[in-house]
Amino acid sequence: MxxxxxxxxxxxxxxxxxxxxxxxxxxxxxALTLIMMAAFGSGSNSTPISDIPVLLLNRDTGTFGQVLTDIFFSSSVGNLVAPTLIEDESEAAARARVDADEVAALVIIPQDFSARIFPFGARAQALTGVDVMALSSDAALTPEQQAGLAQAFMESQTRSEEARTDSVIVEIYASPNWRISALVVKAIVSQGLERLNIQIAGTTNIVARQATAMLQAGQTDVDMASAMSAMSAGNAGQGTAGGAGVDLPIKLVTTSTTGRGFSWLGYYASSMAVLFLMFAVTSGGRTLLAERQRGTLPRLLISPTSALTILLGKMGGIVLTGVLQMLILWGATTLIGAYWGHPGGVLLTIVLLVTCASSVGALISAWARTPGQASAIGSAITLIGGALSGSFFVRWNLPQWVQYLSLVTPNAWGIEILSRLQAGRAATTILPWLGGMVLLTIFYYALALVGFRRQFK
Amino acid sequence: METTALVEVQSLYKRYTPNGLYAVADVSFEIHTGELFSLLGPNGAGKTTTISVISTLLQPTSGAVRVAGHDVQRNPMAVRNVIGVVPQELALYDDLTAHENLRFWGEMRGLHGAELAQEIAEKLELMELADRAKERVSTFSGGMKRRLNLAVGLLGRPKLLMLDEPTVAIDPQSRRYILDWVKKLREQGVTILYTTHYMEEAQELSDRIGIIDHGKLIALGTFDELIQLVGQHETLRLRLLQEGGGAELAAALQSLEGDRIAGIIEASATNGEVLINVTSAEATLAAVIGTATGLGLSVRTIDIREPNLEAVFLRLTGRALRD
Known part of the structure; x- marks a missing residue:
């Protein structure tokens, strides 16, 4: 030992x-992690995407929820998504469909969405029957309606203060296996929110003009008109008027089926680490041949040390090097913001993955004839394996047959398991993958052993 | 000197492929405890193969080899415990320091703790590498690497030290250092198996010498015993002005052997030289030059050598040792 x-x-x-x-x-x-992040981190992707299945659950009783769902059916979105409106009571079933990867995402608009993002509008409609969103700047309001608007404004002042501290949440519940699609859905929702933003800004302007007109006509007291006018300066809870930026109290939250969203940084940090782990271990495997060539292997073999100890020691060294390499990369990428998953799970995965990767190094070393040959084969296997398994392109966007084929490489198992860990998936969904990787390790080491027996003979 | 056989090689045969040529064929010898035994032969003669079998690196095709009473096939680990090998190649890790190399190889020999630390210090001192102990081997000169390579072979104080052509491709100063060091070990009673293709080294160092050629042990004995094989003959070494004329002259002298020029025993040409084994240089020199002149060849240099292993090899094989 x-x-x-x-x-x-x-x-x-x-x-x-x-x-x-x-x-x-x-x-x-x-360096490559950062480059890939810069290249693909914004969500751009060359893979054509269309008809993304998405479920829309609109619980809002106001108009804004409708505006948000309408955008999924609008011509501007085209055939990018295939949206389905669902009923409130089927939320659990909808989440289950996402869990089962039947659909890419579920968008949930909360019940009080409209009232909370624009409390003045909702209250004004309740008190006066006037839909302020449909109000034109030259609309003639009765004194009762003007009083109602004023009251609605005063009430909304208080509610909007609360809204500032308690944002309304639009949830995108997405499958980690539909990562790009989830990003597309998120972009569409963001586009819808921007549309709401503009509408509310316009309405705010119109109300402000009405207030100014009332003030000029002496139809209301100065305090009331001033207060309403102030709304146009951004104090009415819905933000600044003027059409440009309205700071809606909305929080867009993307959750995966297990509660954590997709991160490009996390994905590329782990996939690049796996890729270069393969480079390191295949190169490490080459060292056995190099030792033979430079004479240190024969010297080891004539020391009072068994051939098995030498082999295990060499492989142990390669595993130790690989584990240290992965730990350093894990630490470094975590410092720049990458999330790899639960530390215990990541650690176990790293150890098993490095062992699996070392089996490929052993296999090459056992069957190659020269260090040069081993190096060339190792580089080829690493690069092809990396391309197949998702080191350069997001794994889930590759054709299904490529995803299956890639399972002959440790890269694919490593990226798959680490991605699941990043998404916070349950241990029960990860353990079978770890088991598969262990079986692959045993298979490759068995093949390598045959080669080593031939060499050591 | 004790006469106990530390190494016994009996009818050793070794070939690398089932139907291939024998690299070693019917080789038998013994090395006694405390003896310095040299295997002398040209490149490819079977020296390294013989050492590889004795050191358990290769399995013999047939025959028996025992070291300190342990059979190399049946109990290789016991053999490895008593041997130290200095391979022909520099079997070192360039990215490790001299100290780290010695520590690593010491651990592989089963040494550790204070014993290992003491051995490392001793070997560094012995090889005059103590002041460079913390430097990486990659920064060492060829001679320093060769000395470290020797030090590694000495770790664990082996009963039998095998040195496989330790002076190949090094400068004269390092070569001298190594030869002196081997003599010291010999004086300390270490049993040594030394292979070389330099007859001067074998002549200078050895208690007994085995001459090996084409895998066969063609002569075995002390230097004096081997010289007796050719008698007290001298060797004439001629260099000609004409390149390629050596073979012609050797053939002519060979055909005249025992005829017109009395006293020529053997003649061969190699590396632009003509080697002539003669009973008396003085008596034959004029006739040799005359033969060369008769062939239109001009002699550039002449060198007369006392009886040596070169002559023995020439006598036994008809070729020079460096052919």
Whole structure:
């Protein structure tokens, strides 16, 4: 055991002393993570997307909820989404459909959406019957209606103060397996909110003009008119008038089926780490051939150390190096904001993933004839494996057959498991994947053992 | 010197492929405790293969090899515990320091703690590398690496030290250092198996010498015993002005052997030189030059050598050692 540890430690020490290898292991994946983030982090994607199945649950009794859902059916959205309006009582069923990946997302507009984002409008309609959103600037209001508007305004002042501290939440409940689609849905909702923004800004302007007119005509007292006019300056709870920016008290929350949203940074941080882990371990596997070539392997074999200890020590060193590499990348990317998932799960995944990756290194080392050959094969396998499994493109956007094919690579299992951890998926959905990765590890090591027996013979 | 056999090699055969040529064929010898035994032969003669079998790196095709009473096939780990090997290649880790290399290889030999620390200090001192102990091997000169390579072989105080051509491709100063160091070890009673293709080294260092060629042990004995094989003959070494003329002259001398020019025993040409084994240089020199002149060849240099292993090899194989 002591010799095994010494061998493993020596491997790690040699690996970490090689500046070129360090750049490959640590600096390059970090740089590529940031580059990929910059390139794709805004959600742009070259994959054509259409007819994204999305469920809309509008509980709002006012007009704004309707405005928001209408945008999903508008020509501006085209065939980007395939929306379905659902009834309130079917929310649980709708969430279940998202959980089952039948639809990309569920958009939930809360019951008091309109009243909370524009309390003045809702109250004015209740008191006067006037739909302020449909009010024109030259509309003739009766004195009762003017009084009602004034009262509605005064009441909305208080409510809008509350609204500032308690934003209304529009929830997008999205499947982690429809990441790009969820981002598209989010963009459409944001577009709808912007439309509401403009409408409310316009209404605010009209009411302000009405107030000014009332003041000029002496139809109301100065305090009331001034207060209403102030609404146009942004004190009515709905924000600033003038048409441009209205600060609606709305919070758009994207949740995945397990409560955590998709993060480009998290995705690329882990996928790049996995990619460069593969580079490191396939290169590590090459060291066995290199040791043979430079004569240190024969010297090891004639020391009082068994061939099995030497093999396990070498592989242990490669695993140790890989684990350290992943831990450093995990720490570094976390510092720049990436979330990898529950620490315990990430740690277990890293250990199993590195072991799995080392089996590929062992396989190459066992069957290649020269270090150069092993290096070339290792690089080819790493790059092809990376492309297949989603290191360069988001895995879920790749064709289904590619996703299945990629499961011959440790990369695919690693990215899949780490993504699930990032999404906060339950352990029960992750354990089968970990099990699959362990089986792949055993299979590759068995093949490698056959090759090693041939070599050591 | 004790006469106990530490190494026993009996009818050793080794070939690398089932139907291939034998790299070693019917080799038998013993190395006694405290003895310095040299295997002398040209490149590809089977020296490294023999050492590889004794050190358990290769399995013999047939025959028996025992080290300290342990059979290399049946009990390889016991053999490895008593041997130290200095391979021909520099088997070191360039990215580790000299100290780290010694520590690593010491651990692999089962040393640790204070014992290992003491051995490392001793070896660094012995090899005059103590002041460079913390520097990476990649910064070392070829001679320093060679010395460190030797130090690694000495870790664990092996009963049998095998040195496989330790002076290949190094500068004369380092070579001298290594030869002196081997002599010191020999004086300390360490049993040594030394392979070389430099007959001067074998001549200078060895208690006994085995001459190996084409996988076969063609002569075995002390230096004096081997010299007896060719008698007290001298060697004439001629360099000609004409490149390629050596073979012609050697053939001519060979055909005249025992005929017109009495005293020529063997003649061969190699590397632009003509080596002539003669009973008396003085008696034959004029005739040799005359033969060369008769062939239209001009002699550039002449060198007369006392009886040596080169002559023995030439006598036994008809070729020079460096062919």
């Amino acid at each position: 002591r010799k095994l540890t010494v061998l493993a430690f020596k491997e790690a020490l040699v690996a970490f002393r090689d500046r070129g290898a360090l750049a490959m292991m640590l600096v390059t994946p970090l």
